[in-house]
Amino acid sequence: MDAALTLDDVWLTLPAASGPVEILKGVSFRAMPGESVAVVGPSGSGKSSLIAVSTGIERTSKGAISLLGESLIGKSEDQLARLRRGRVSLVFQSFHLLGTMNAFDNVRAPLEIAGLKDVDQLAKSGLEAVGLGARMDHFPGQLSGGQRQRVAVARALASNPRIVFADEPTGNLDRATGAMVADMLFAIARERNATLVVVTHDAEIAARADRVVEMSDGRVVGGTILPVPDTTRAGLPRIP
Numbered sequence: 039m040d041a042a043l044t045l046d047d048v049w050l051t052l053p054a055a056s057g058p059v060e061i062l063k064g065v066s067f068r069a070m071p072g073e074s075v076a077v078v079g080p081s082g083s084g085k086s087s088l089i090a091v092s093t094g095i096e097r098t099s100k101g102a103i104s105l106l107g108e109s110l111i112g113k114s115e116d117q118l119a120r121l122r123r124g125r126v127s128l129v130f131q132s133f134h135l136l137g138t139m140n141a142f143d144n145v146r147a148p149l150e151i152a153g154l155k156d157v158d159q160l161a162k163s164g165l166e167a168v169g170l171g172a173r174m175d176h177f178p179g180q181l182s183g184g185q186r187q188r189v190a191v192a193r194a195l196a197s198n199p200r201i202v203f204a205d206e207p208t209g210n211l212d213r214a215t216g217a218m219v220a221d222m223l224f225a226i227a228r229e230r231n232a233t234l235v236v237v238t239h240d241a242e243i244a245a246r247a248d249r250v251v252e253m254s255d256g257r258v259v260g261g262t263i264l265p266v267p268d269t270t271r272a273g274l275p276r277i278p
Contacts, residue, residue, distance in 0.1 A: 040107055042201050042233040043069040043092055046266045046274055048101035050087055050256075061087045063256040064101075068264040069201070074224060074234040076244035078261075079253035085237040088253070089203045092235070093126060094118035102276035106200055111275045124152040127194035127202045129223070131209035133186040135178040141165060142174040145193045154197060164196030165189070168222050184215035191219060195226050201233040208240060220246060 050062035062084050069075045077085050090096035091103060094110045103110040108121055135144045146161035154160065165174055168188040178186050187207065194202055207223060208216030220243045227234040236247065244250050252260035 039070060041068045041104070041264075041270070042071045042106060043067070043235065044102075044104040044266055044270060044274065045088070045092065046102040046271050046276065048091055048103060049099045050084075050091055050096060051099040061256055062091065062098075065253075065256070065258055066263075066266050067251065067258060068266060069233050069235055070264070071200070071233055072228075072231040073249065074227065074236065074247040076247035076250045077235065077237045077253060078239070078241075078244050078250060079259075081239075083253040084256040085253055086205050087256075089128070089205050089235065089237060093122065093128065093203060098277060100277050102271070102274035104270075104274055109275045111277060124149075124154055124197045125200045127197065127199040129187075129190055129194045129202065129204040129207045131206040133178070133183075133190045133210075135186055135189060137178050140175050140177050141170060141181070141189045141192075144178070144189055145196050148193060149197055152197060160196045161192075164192035167195070167226055168192045182215075184211055184219060187211060187215075187219050188222065191223050191226070195223075195230065195232070198230055199232055201235070202227055204234065204236040204238075206237055206239065208238070208243060216240065217242065 045065050045067040048062055048065045051058045051060050077088060079085055091098045106125060142161055145164050146157050149157040149160050165171055168191055170188055208219055211219060224246050238244050249262040251258055251263060
């Protein structure tokens, strides 16, 4: 079975006033279709940067990345956007909802931009899946923090994406609300057979995942790590 995501010897170096800073240092990582992987480690260990390069938001300085069977190396911003559209979703610690749109439109708008069909039904079903069917006409300012993050989860999963990246999705929530949001995120991803890669500091949330990968100082240092097969490595375009 081909991996949903493969990183092979990926480095990320960013400029700084004091000189280039190495953020990721030879990271190799795989996530398989339908599995959930928790990425843990201290602040500054490179967890969020792993998501950034995996989705093409940041460009790797060295190495190879394949997302849903396509190499990210050498793709233009338009090509990356087309690759992600409707198939790759992100959930962040901050909700990133538009305050001028109600819950329904916050979920619906990205579906329409992606060119999907039946966007009204997809948005309605997405909000019902996270228990907000009765709050569709509420604006973010009328919702609690937990409800706003549930709208963000509905927005991420309404398109039935093949892979979901979640970066500290419960970081702004109290423990009980965070556990409820995590329950929904894992359950809906599993029900729809979507790959889930979740960055978290919460050991209880990490324990829900099929696998846990630990990072430190820009490297993968532990957990259950799937090696990149030689056949895959040979076939991936890379930045030397």
